[in-house]
Amino acid sequence: MAADIYNVLFLCTGNSARSIIAEAILNREGMGRFKAYSAGSHPKDAVHPYTLDLLDGLNxxxxxxxxxxxxxxxxxxxxxxDFVFTVCDQAAAEACPVWPGQPMSAHWGVPDPAAAEGNEAFRRLAFSDTFRMLNNRISIFTSLPLSSLDSLSLQKHLDEIGQKTDHANPSEPA
Known part of the structure; x- marks a missing residue:
């Protein structure tokens, strides 16, 4: 993994929200060290409009x-x-795609904001929460000293990032 630019693929089921958000974040925050892509095992017909609204609103x-x-x-x-991250929510019994080959991979499950139910404000909040969770994880990822970590250490870090319990709980103080 001695590349100057690391290719990263974010996978989920529909490729309409989580993986698109992750792709956008990494392409901005990766500061030229990463090229992010996204895809789905069963892609939707279009990107969810709340995904586009959120990203557009954040420039x-x-x-x-x-x-x-x-x-x-x-x-x-x-x-x-070089890296493949699944962002589907196994806790919700959502099937995550499996990537063939030998890239470093980890599961960074995030609830699907497109599945949120309730009024519009609540559903949009779900997209904001998804952005926050993925932004936190990607920030940690981009801070890793990739070139100085051996494969086992790197895999441990990637798995730990995915296990972060960064779900907001409105009943608890921040």
Missing amino acids: FDTSFARSKSWEEFTAPDAPVM
């Missing part, structure tokens, strides 16, 4: 955003991935 470029199948990244001319 992210959303011109890249489209819901696509992970099969696009299995083609012979596709970029070789």
